[in-house]
Amino acid sequence: MRTLSGSLLLTFRELWAMRLTQGILLVSTLAWLFLSFAMNLDVVEGSLAAVRIFGLESTPSDMIKDAETGEWVRQAVSVDKFVVGINSFVFGASYFLGTLLGLFATMPLIRGFLEQGRIDLLISKPVSRNQLLSGHLLGVVLTVLVLASYLVGGVWVALSLKTGVWFTHVLMSIPLIVIMFTVMYSVILTVTVMTRSNGLALILAYGLIFISAIMAAHEQILPVLSPTAKTAFNTMYHLLPNFVEVVIIQAQLVTGEAVASWYSLISSILFGAVIYGLGFIWFNRRDF
Amino acid sequence: MTDFAITTHQLAKTYSSGFGKKAIHALKGVDLEVGHGEIVGILGPNGAGKTTLLKILLGVVSPTSGTGTLLGRPIGDVKSRHRLGYLPENHRFPPYLTARQTLDVYGRLSRLDDATLKERIPMLIEEAGLSSWIDTRVGKFSKGMMQRLGLAQAMINDPDVLVLDEPTDGVDPVGRREIRDRLRLLKARGKTILINSHLLTEIELLCDRVAILNRGEIVQVGSIDDISGSQSGWRIECRSLQSGFDLSNFGASLEGPDHESGIIVPSGSLDNLNALIDHLRQANGQIVSVERHRRSLEAGFLDIIDREEKS
Numbered sequence: 001m002r003t004l005s006g007s008l009l010l011t012f013r014e015l016w017a018m019r020l021t022q023g024i025l026l027v028s029t030l031a032w033l034f035l036s037f038a039m040n041l042d043v044v045e046g047s048l049a050a051v052r053i054f055g056l057e058s059t060p061s062d063m064i065k066d067a068e069t070g071e072w073v074r075q076a077v078s079v080d081k082f083v084v085g086i087n088s089f090v091f092g093a094s095y096f097l098g099t100l101l102g103l104f105a106t107m108p109l110i111r112g113f114l115e116q117g118r119i120d121l122l123i124s125k126p127v128s129r130n131q132l133l134s135g136h137l138l139g140v141v142l143t144v145l146v147l148a149s150y151l152v153g154g155v156w157v158a159l160s161l162k163t164g165v166w167f168t169h170v171l172m173s174i175p176l177i178v179i180m181f182t183v184m185y186s187v188i189l190t191v192t193v194m195t196r197s198n199g200l201a202l203i204l205a206y207g208l209i210f211i212s213a214i215m216a217a218h219e220q221i222l223p224v225l226s227p228t229a230k231t232a233f234n235t236m237y238h239l240l241p242n243f244v245e246v247v248i249i250q251a252q253l254v255t256g257e258a259v260a261s262w263y264s265l266i267s268s269i270l271f272g273a274v275i276y277g278l279g280f281i282w283f284n285r286r287d288f
Numbered sequence: 289m290t291d292f293a294i295t296t297h298q299l300a301k302t303y304s305s306g307f308g309k310k311a312i313h314a315l316k317g318v319d320l321e322v323g324h325g326e327i328v329g330i331l332g333p334n335g336a337g338k339t340t341l342l343k344i345l346l347g348v349v350s351p352t353s354g355t356g357t358l359l360g361r362p363i364g365d366v367k368s369r370h371r372l373g374y375l376p377e378n379h380r381f382p383p384y385l386t387a388r389q390t391l392d393v394y395g396r397l398s399r400l401d402d403a404t405l406k407e408r409i410p411m412l413i414e415e416a417g418l419s420s421w422i423d424t425r426v427g428k429f430s431k432g433m434m435q436r437l438g439l440a441q442a443m444i445n446d447p448d449v450l451v452l453d454e455p456t457d458g459v460d461p462v463g464r465r466e467i468r469d470r471l472r473l474l475k476a477r478g479k480t481i482l483i484n485s486h487l488l489t490e491i492e493l494l495c496d497r498v499a500i501l502n503r504g505e506i507v508q509v510g511s512i513d514d515i516s517g518s519q520s521g522w523r524i525e526c527r528s529l530q531s532g533f534d535l536s537n538f539g540a541s542l543e544g545p546d547h548e549s550g551i552i553v554p555s556g557s558l559d560n561l562n563a564l565i566d567h568l569r570q571a572n573g574q575i576v577s578v579e580r581h582r583r584s585l586e587a588g589f590l591d592i593i594d595r596e597e598k599s
Contacts, residue, residue: 006396010382013393017384117380121441124346124374124451125397128366287303287349 003127007135008142014112015143020105028151031090035158043079043163051082083165087254090155091173095250098148099181099243103188103205106140110192110201119288129284137189137276141182148177172253176246179265183241183272184209190279193286211236212243241268292357293449293480294322294345299354301340301504314340316504317354324448327471327481329491331589332501338484339377341501342451345482346374359449370399373447375438377454377484383427387418387437390426391444398445405444412440415470431458439467443474450474450481456490468494492516492585500589502596516588521554522561523581527574538564552581 015021042050050057065072113119113136122132152174160166184205191201214221215237222230242264252259301315314337322328330338343349345356347364361368381390388409395405413422416436421429426437435458442450455471456464464487471481471494485491491498492512499509508515523543535541535551538560543550551568553561565575 002396002399002401006393009389009396010393013384013389014382017382112382115380117376117378118382120343120346120348120376121374121379121394122397123348124369124372124376125394126366126369126372126399127397285350287343 003125003131004135004138007127007132008139011109011136011139012143014109015106015139018105018108021143021147024101024147025150028147028154031151032154032158035086035155035162039162041079041082041162047078079163079165083159083163083167084255086159087156087167087170088251091152091170091177091250091254092247094148094151094173095177095180095247098144098151098177099184100206100209102144102147102181103184104202106185107188107192107198107202109140110136110189111196111198114192114196114288116288123288130280133189133193133280133283137182137185140185141178144181145174145178148174148181152177167254167256169256170254173250176250176253176265180241180243180246180268183268184243186272186275186279190275190282193279193283208241209243212241212245215240215242216244216247238267239271241271243268291323292321293324293326294320294356294358294482296320296341296345296356296363297354299341299344299356300352301337301344301349302352313504315344315351318501318504318506320499320506320509322480322482324480325475325478326497327475327483327495329495329498330482330484330501331488331491331498333593336501337504338501339453342453342482342484346372346451371445371448373442373445373450375435375442375450375452375455377457379434379438381426381434381437381441384425386423386425387413387429388422390437391441394441395444400445408444408446412443416440417466432460432463435459436463436467439470448479450479452481452483452485454485455483456485456487464490488584488586488589498585500592502593507596508592512585515592516583516585517591521552521581522578524551524553524565524568524578525576526551526568527576529568529573530571533568533571533573535564538567540564 040052042052113122123129152171156167156170187205187208188198188201191204192198195201215233218233218237222233225233245264246268249259249262249265296318299315299318299320300313303312303314318337318341320341330341332338340349344351345358345363347366347369350364356363358365358368359371385393391409391412392405395409400408410419410422413419416439418433418437418440421433426434429437435455439452439455442452450471452471456467459467468490471483475481481494483491483495495512497509497511498515500507500515524540538553540551540553543552551564553564561578565578568575
């Protein structure tokens with residue numbers, strides 16, 4: 001535990017020194033201050049009569065088909081639907097932007113950790129290499145957990161207090177963000193350990209996210225592919241992380257629907273586990 | 289406890305840079321034994337394998353073949369590093385940490401508890417002469433201060449074995465003397481110290497024994513006298529000496545190419561020295577100084593390396 005605390009302290013202090021955590025905490029605070037004070041909601045009998053942002057009023061409404069006349073008419077949005085909409089936006093943005101920025105921002109951390117003159121000193125301590133790398137990884141993941149909880153939790157509390165609607169299932173977004181960040185960080189960590197090239201690591205991680213966006217449309221793409229291309233596409237779909245498709249799980253969690261399939265999340269976790277395995281094996285064998 | 293703090297047996301390391309590239313034999317079967325409480329210096333030209341040897345002992349680099357022990361445990365074993373302190377060459381402490389935080393982090397990694405850290409950190413910082421900088425970020429430290437902090441870090445766990453890679457690199461003469469004094473103090477406390485340094489004068493002033501590495505092999509191990517050739521005697525500085533003056537009757541020789549150079553007289557009887565001085569005076573030579581002469585470690589080291597290169 002002593003050695004782990006040393007590794008964690010090193011990672012936390014580095015993240016703090018990089019001003020990354022402060023920046024995200026500031027943005028998160030602004031987000032829920034905005035929801036708390038800049039946005040005012042007029043709720044009438046469970047429906048949103050008006051929304052005022054910085055004093056400017058708007059009347060959100062849905063077009064619905066009247067059952068009796070068959071005509072399209074405007075109807076006030078229900079508070080539940082409004083909350084789900086805000087939640088979906090905030091959590092979707094946190095998922096994509098948070099992960100992309102998080103990967104970019106934590107990238108120098110592993111490079112610094114592996115720097116000559118620093119890694120050799122760390123290894124010379126009575127700590128196994130596995131413990132050293134685990135400590136680094138745990139520090140990064142715990143920081144992401146705290147930041148995601150602060151942003152998502154803060155927005156959730158602010159919105160719930162405002163509307164009186166407490167959708168606790170939206171908090172499931174937090175572990176989802178942390179898990180998928182950890183999966184994608186496996187690429188950064190392993191590629192940097194193997195090549196010491198941060199740039200390559202980031203290109204590969206972002207490349208995989210881009211590929212996952214294509215693979216998310218596999219149901220539309222597969223029918224137009226040749227048998228060989230179909231096999232190749234399917235193999236990639238099952239082997240690589242399904243970062244974009246996990247958004248569907250997140251949307252279902254945020255809206256309170258039952259999750260139709262956990263496959264994209266499970267296959268992504270397996271991908272991360274394999275890549276971390278490779279990274280740890282390489283780190284153990286490598287000369288510094 | 290074994291007889292030696294450090295042993296290596298036929299330790300070899302080959303770096304293969306990649307497919308089709310030539311392999312680099314950094315170490316070729318190194319045998320070394322360092323006794324408890326000894327200060328041993330590792331000398332060698334650049335690329336001789338000195339840092340590789342130290343890194344193998346610390347588990348930072350794995351040997352291609354061969355074995356070794358550190359405090360009775362196989363090298364590479366995590367437990368062998370419990371009582372070890374290491375100062376790497378060009379160490380890079382995270383610049384955002386203060387001196388206190390640096391020692392705290394590396395102390396934790398050395399498995400020290402809070403009470404021990406609380407006691408040792410201020411003590412080591414004071415010994416390093418950094419008390420007024422204890423809460424300053426190390427990014428603001430000069431090279432010399434970083435080196436002193438590095439040494440404090442290496443001693444955070446009160447180690448039995450200290451491995452120092454260029455400990456006085458970038459340190460001014462006063463700082464070097466302080467580091468030397470501290471290392472002597474540690475030797476007096478029974479610590480074993482292995483030093484890799486390019487500064488031969490440092491090695492000469494500190495070490496009990498020296499191991500010379502060249503092209504991955506240990507070419508000589510011995511005391512400073514063994515390495516320097518132990519040719520003590522006298523050096524006479526004499527001016528106005530005529531060319532062609534014969535020194536051979538006294539076993540003496542000129543230090544340099546001309547007669548303005550010093551005259552080196554090998555150790556022997558004082559009568560011989562005085563007879564030579566008389567002879568010089570009779571030849572109207574002006575004696576400027578007569579001093580004890582000892583061949584430097586550098587001269588001995590260079591001789592050994594030259595010999596090795598020629599063979």
